[in-house]
Each structure stands twice: as C-alpha cells, then as structure tokens.
Amino acid sequence: MIIKKYVGKTESEATDEAKKELGGNIVVMNVRPMKKTGLLSFFQSQKIEVTVALEEETEKPQRVYTPKKSLDSASTPLTTGGQKDVVPTVTPKPSSRPKDIIDESTAIEEKLDNLSSLLEKNIKFSEKDEGVSIDHKAEKAPEREANPPSSEISEDTMSFIKLLYNxxxxNEVDEIYVNQLTDEVEKISKPGMPFDFALANVYQKMVLKFGKSEPIEENKNGLKAEIFIGPTGVxxxxxxxxxxxxxxxxxxxxxxLLTVDTYRIAAAEQLRTYASILEIPFRVxxxxxxxKQAAxxxxxxDYIMVDTAGHSLHNEELKQDVESFIRVLEDVVECxxxxxxSATTKYRDLIEISDAYSEMVAYKLIFTKMDETGAxxxxxxxxxxxxxxxxxxxNGQNVPDDIAIFDAQIIVKNLLGGKS
Known part of the structure; x- marks a missing residue:
C-alpha cells in the first residue's frame, strides 16, 4: 500500500497532482486545510493537504483462521469488569514506529473517531460465541490448515485478530474475505505493535477495496440513458x-422517465405519479x-431514466426482453x-443475482433497504x-431524501464495530 500527501491551492489541484503520480485508482483518505505559519502568514493563500492511498495488489493463499491453544487466554470476554479482560493497548515509544508510519496513520486514526475504543468496549466474545463464529460457514471455506503464527506476533496482536475476525x-462479511484481512494483520505485525495501528491498517485496506463511489455524471456530449436492472421488490x-x-x-x-416494465401495472403507475409531481415526461x-423513438x-x-422489469433468474424470455431494450439504447446513446x-437479501442469492446480470451487461451497484438490516x-x-x-x-422510502452517494469510510467503520 502506498500512502502519500499532496498540497495544492484546492482539493482538486492536490488530487490531480496525486493522480498524475500514482494514477486514477487512488482513494482520498483525508483532506485538511494547512495551518499558515510565519510572519507573513496573513498574506499567504490557503493551502489544502490531501492524503491519498493506492492499493498494491498482492495475492496470497486464503486460509481459515484458527487461534492456537497457547492463546486461549485471549478468548475470555472483552469486558470492563477487570483489567485482564480488556485487550491492552500498547503505547509505542517514539522510536518504536517509523516516522512514515506515524505520519500516514495520523489522518486515518482521526477518521476512525476513536474506533479502537469502541471496539474494546462494545465487542465481546465468549467461548461459546467464539466457537460459533470460528466454525461459521466452515463447510464452504477452503480446507487449508492454518499456518502457525509467527513467533513475532504478540498475544495482544492475536487478541486483536480474533476480535477482528469475530x-x-x-457483520456477515464472508469468511474468505475476513481471512484475507486477518492474514494482512499477521503479515505486518511486529513486536509491540499497538492496537490502533493494526486497526488503522485494516480500515485502510477495506476502504481501498471498496474504492471510490461512481454516482451518475453528466454526458458532456448530450443525452445519457440511466438503466436500472434487478430483481422484483428491491x-x-x-x-x-x-x-x-x-x-x-x-x-x-x-x-x-421511461419504463419497460409492462408486467406490473402498479410499478408503471407509481413512476407516472412521480413524473407528474416532478413535472417531467413519462412514457411506457x-x-x-x-x-428507439423515445431516444x-x-x-x-440530459437524461432518460429507464425502469426495467424484475424477473426470475430462470425466466429466459423476460431476461432476453430486458437485454434487447438495453442493446437498442446502447446503439444510439451513452448508457x-x-x-x-436489497441489503437484506441472503448472500447466496446476491451471488446468483449478480452473476446472472453480469452475463447481460456491465453495471454499477445500488444497495437499497439499508435501514432494514444491521449487518x-x-x-x-x-x-x-x-x-x-x-x-x-x-435507507428508507422517502422520496427524494432517503438516498446517498456510497461512502466507503462510513460502511467500513460500521463493519469494524463502530456506529455509522
């Protein structure tokens, strides 16, 4: 992972400079105005500092994480009832961490909003719970024997790994991806590595994996078609x-607004009502x-927004109908x-749905009903x-309020046990 800071007169200028050096796949981790210094600071223009990160892809065999018996003491509940029950946070001496690590993690730790404290106080696991979560989906996970932990991995780090895993x-992250993250913690672990540094590293990794949101942007050359696909009821x-x-x-x-969903009259009428309220054209x-004529x-x-019929993954006729409408639009306008x-759909079903639609078109994702699930x-x-x-x-039914551009930092904070 590469983490660097860039300074410019504006956030855009600093970000552009980062893209020139690191490429377009960077993730902006922090933006802050720089403090003016010196006798002539009053006359100085404001500068903006942008911290960016770039993931360096590496492949590593996945494995199921299994704590060793020598660390059974770490499986006791993390409560505030006694000092021995809390994962200790080691405060490093100034010389114990390289300067670049201190600089790089500062902005991240600010964004965590003291997440390490939240984790220590709120995440508890008993021997019973630990057994359930460690064995969760074991029948689907690759059967690989866990490598013995490095002798350099402290009990504090192993306690954090178990806490992170559980x-x-x-929060229903698939075990394969959880193993990737715990492997990363083991890979970077050093004697005396503090809790907050391990947590910040995981936070960075997950934000980078999510990447930047890609909301609707205007087509400078004219009309653009925004086509919405997906199963019924989402x-x-x-x-x-x-x-x-x-x-x-x-x-x-x-x-x-256009709809090709002629199977559900209620859906067409609902969209017609919205179009009437917004005073924009609507067509079935x-x-x-x-x-072609509508295009x-x-x-x-600027935009035509197309509602399509939700269908069973096994309804080939309806699937072909939806695909034919998309192909027609692709021939005449940018799509x-x-x-x-739905965020409430079972993971196995989401896999099947996303795979089925990927056979039709390339797409971006929208998750609905975020308010109906805690995981x-x-x-x-x-x-x-x-x-x-x-x-x-x-995150709700209210039009137009209950929608937001995806923010990876908020979701990652939630997945790590913080409040979103």
Whole structure:
C-alpha cells in the first residue's frame, strides 16, 4: 500500500497532482486545510493537504483462521469488569514506529473517531460465541490448515485478530474475505505493535477495496440513458424517483422517465405519479422500436431514466426482453447500468443475482433497504465478488431524501464495530 500527501491551492489541484503520480485508482483518505505559519502568514493563500492511498495488489493463499491453544487466554470476554479482560493497548515509544508510519496513520486514526475504543468496549466474545463464529460457514471455506503464527506476533496482536475476525463475521462479511484481512494483520505485525495501528491498517485496506463511489455524471456530449436492472421488490422504481428528483429539481437537468416494465401495472403507475409531481415526461415502452423513438424524441434532454422489469433468474424470455431494450439504447446513446440490490437479501442469492446480470451487461451497484438490516457485510462481499463499484445506498422510502452517494469510510467503520 502506498500512502502519500499532496498540497495544492484546492482539493482538486492536490488530487490531480496525486493522480498524475500514482494514477486514477487512488482513494482520498483525508483532506485538511494547512495551518499558515510565519510572519507573513496573513498574506499567504490557503493551502489544502490531501492524503491519498493506492492499493498494491498482492495475492496470497486464503486460509481459515484458527487461534492456537497457547492463546486461549485471549478468548475470555472483552469486558470492563477487570483489567485482564480488556485487550491492552500498547503505547509505542517514539522510536518504536517509523516516522512514515506515524505520519500516514495520523489522518486515518482521526477518521476512525476513536474506533479502537469502541471496539474494546462494545465487542465481546465468549467461548461459546467464539466457537460459533470460528466454525461459521466452515463447510464452504477452503480446507487449508492454518499456518502457525509467527513467533513475532504478540498475544495482544492475536487478541486483536480474533476480535477482528469475530466482529466481521458477526457483520456477515464472508469468511474468505475476513481471512484475507486477518492474514494482512499477521503479515505486518511486529513486536509491540499497538492496537490502533493494526486497526488503522485494516480500515485502510477495506476502504481501498471498496474504492471510490461512481454516482451518475453528466454526458458532456448530450443525452445519457440511466438503466436500472434487478430483481422484483428491491425498490428500483422508488430509487429511480429519488435520483430523478435530485437531477431535475436540485441539478436543474432535463430528465424523462421511461419504463419497460409492462408486467406490473402498479410499478408503471407509481413512476407516472412521480413524473407528474416532478413535472417531467413519462412514457411506457412496449417494443424496441418505441425505445428507439423515445431516444430520438428526448435527444435534447440530459437524461432518460429507464425502469426495467424484475424477473426470475430462470425466466429466459423476460431476461432476453430486458437485454434487447438495453442493446437498442446502447446503439444510439451513452448508457450506464445500475444493478439494484436489497441489503437484506441472503448472500447466496446476491451471488446468483449478480452473476446472472453480469452475463447481460456491465453495471454499477445500488444497495437499497439499508435501514432494514444491521449487518452490512454483503456490501463488501458483493463488491469483492463482482468488482463493480457501489454508486448509491438507500435507507428508507422517502422520496427524494432517503438516498446517498456510497461512502466507503462510513460502511467500513460500521463493519469494524463502530456506529455509522
């Protein structure tokens, strides 16, 4: 992982400088104004410091993490009832950590909002709970024997690894990806490594794996089609209404709503109602010829937003119908596809759904119903499984308020046991 700081007159200028050196895959980790110094500071222009990170991809065999018997003492509950029950935080001497590590982790630790303290106080695991979480999905995990921990890994670090493992499993992060993160902690561990440094490293890794959000952006060359796909009942129609409101009312863009979902009359009428409220055009599309005509009729608009029919993964006829409408649009306008998924759907079903739609088109992700689940692990799982960026999340039925651009830092903080 590469972490560097860049300074510019604006955040954009500093970020552009980082992209020139490190490429476009950087993740902005922290932005702060620099303090003016010196006698002439009053006359100095404000400078902005941007901290960015770039993941250096490495492959490492995955394994199931199994604590050793020699560290059984670390499996006692992490409570505040006694000093021996709390994972101790080692405060390093100034010389015990390289200067670059201190500099790089400072901004991250600020963003964690004292997450290490939250973890120590709130995450408890008993011998019973530990047995459940360690064996969780064991029948699906690769059967590889765990490597003995390095002699340099302290009991404090192993306690943190167990805490991290159980916390992520509890939040329904797939065990394969949990093992990757615990392996990383073991790889970077050093004698006396403090709790907060290990936590900051995991936080960095997960934010980088999520990557940047990719919300809707304007096509400078004219009309753009935003196409929404996904199974029935995930909230596609409501999500479209929320985004249409943002684009037409807030951003003052010319937007038209289309639906090819002729199977559910209620969905079409719902979208028609939203279009009426927003005072934007609405049209039901029954054939590919009508889709071509709609693209021509709205060529002077900024966006056409297309609602498609949700369907069973085994309904090949309906799947082909949806795909034919997408292909027609791709031939005449710039298109962007969003796979809308519910955060409450079982992970196995999400895998099947995302794989089925990936056979049709490339897509970005939108997760709905975030307010209906406390475990956010599926966002990480599907991001890792598909490689598709997450554009938006929704957390309620209110139009247009209950939608937000995906923020990896908030979700990672939640997955690590903090409050989002």
């Amino acid at each position: 916390t992520l499993i509890e 909230g596609k129609t409501t999500t479209i209404a929320k985004l249409a409101s943002e684009l037409s009312v807030t951003q003052k863009k010319k937007v038209a 599309i029954y054939s590919v010829d009508e889709m 021509e009729d709205f060529k002077d608009y 962007e596809n969003f796979l809308v998924l 956010k692990g599926n966002l990480y799982n599907i991001r890792m499984h598909t490689g598709a960026p997450i554009a938006y999340i929704t």
